[in-house]
Amino acid sequence: MNYNLPDWAEKVRAGDIRAISRAITAIENHSPESEELLQRIFPATGKAYLTGITGAPGTGKSTLVDRLATYHRQRHEPVGVIAVDPTSPYTGGAILGDRIRMQGHSSDDGIFIRSMATRGFLGGLARATAEVALLLDAAGKRQVLIETVGVGQDEIDIVRLADCVIVVLVPGLGDDIQNMKAGLMEIGDIFVLNKADREGADRLEEQLHAMLSLVMPRDGWHPPVIRTVATENSGVRELGETVEKFRKHFLTSGGREKKHIEHWSKRLVEMLESRLLEKVLGGKTGETKLRELATAVAQRKKDPFSAVSEILKDSGLED
Numbered sequence: 001m002n003y004n005l006p007d008w009a010e011k012v013r014a015g016d017i018r019a020i021s022r023a024i025t026a027i028e029n030h031s032p033e034s035e036e037l038l039q040r041i042f043p044a045t046g047k048a049y050l051t052g053i054t055g056a057p058g059t060g061k062s063t064l065v066d067r068l069a070t071y072h073r074q075r076h077e078p079v080g081v082i083a084v085d086p087t088s089p090y091t092g093g094a095i096l097g098d099r100i101r102m103q104g105h106s107s108d109d110g111i112f113i114r115s116m117a118t119r120g121f122l123g124g125l126a127r128a129t130a131e132v133a134l135l136l137d138a139a140g141k142r143q144v145l146i147e148t149v150g151v152g153q154d155e156i157d158i159v160r161l162a163d164c165v166i167v168v169l170v171p172g173l174g175d176d177i178q179n180m181k182a183g184l185m186e187i188g189d190i191f192v193l194n195k196a197d198r199e200g201a202d203r204l205e206e207q208l209h210a211m212l213s214l215v216m217p218r219d220g221w222h223p224p225v226i227r228t229v230a231t232e233n234s235g236v237r238e239l240g241e242t243v244e245k246f247r248k249h250f251l252t253s254g255g256r257e258k259k260h261i262e263h264w265s266k267r268l269v270e271m272l273e274s275r276l277l278e279k280v281l282g283g284k285t286g287e288t289k290l291r292e293l294a295t296a297v298a299q300r301k302k303d304p305f306s307a308v309s310e311i312l313k314d315s316g317l318e319d
């Protein structure tokens with residue numbers, strides 16, 4: 001496969017599976033061609049609705065994502081799934097290239113599923129996930145579901161990029177939602193009480209409502225609690241409808257646009273940082289130079305402020 005960038009971008013936009021898979025690999029490797037490709041497809045983005053599904057391992061996120069995907073497919077909406085969790089069991093379907101399809105969706109071309117490794121991406125996992133979401137957006141996936149384990153800053157950064165954040169909780173997981181990161185409580189737009197068939201569901205729901213009553217509503221939205229039994233498909237329809245309700249609410253309140261502007265402010269700073277770093281410290285000589293300066297500072301032969309000034313002078317950014 002050796003197509004030129006315009007062709008490649010065109011194929012991505014047409015939903016060509018191989019072109020998308022190859023683009024995702026390029027994004028994961030943070031290769032220069034991925035940037036050029038994203039630049040080309042960017043005008044075609046902005047139409048997808050991103051839903052982040054987060055929660056502790058084993059709470060049923062993958063099962064819910066699978067059910068939600070079915071819900072959207074029944075409404076003829078193209079679906080993209082990004083699983084930022086290597087343990088997600090999206091196997092059993094046909095594997096074409098590096099595409100892994102969910103069982104039950106294997107004959108459906110309207111759904112694209114991709115698992116991503118969780119660590120070690122240049123420029124960070126959140127960057128890679130955001131770019132893959134753009135790609136699926138350009139490829140016409142109107143609903144993009146992002147599954148991520150709700151721990152760590154990376155994961156929180158990922159769900160922040162979603163238009164709607166679903167936090168999944170289950171009864172009996174240590175029982176105390178106090179264990180849950182306060183951060184998650186704040187970013188949840190919808191709370192799902194999954195495994196509602198289990199003992200303790202009522203108590204957890206009470207606790208949740210008590211905690212949520214302390215959270216300030218954002219733009220007039222009070223995060224609801226939806227009970228589901230994902231394995232039995234129970235409550236999934238209500239969840240799908242609630243996501244839609246939230247979408248409409250946030251669109252009219254201007255909350256979505258605000259969120260997108262915040263997202264892009266952050267992204268632009270990150271991109272600027274990495275470009276500037278590349279400019280002043282890029283390549284082999286940059287690495288050597290950095291090492292030399294760090295050694296000099298560690299040995300107190302130079303102070304760190306002068307070292308930074310020196311780097312900036314060398315790159316012509318300061319005189």
Ligand SMILES: Nc1nc2c(ncn2[C@@H]2O[C@H](COP(=O)(O)OP(=O)(O)O)[C@@H](O)[C@H]2O)c(=O)[nH]1
Nearest residue numbers: 057058059060061062063194195228229230231
């Ligand atoms: N009893 C019960 N089990 C469920 C429910 N939802 C998921 N599970 C099971 O919980 C386990 C973990 O589900 P999975 O979707 O992989 O969770 P994840 O780690 O959050 O993605 C699997 O064995 C599921 O079949 C539910 O609503 N009730």
Ligand SMILES: [Mg+2]
Nearest residue numbers: 061062087088
């Ligand atoms: Mg999973």
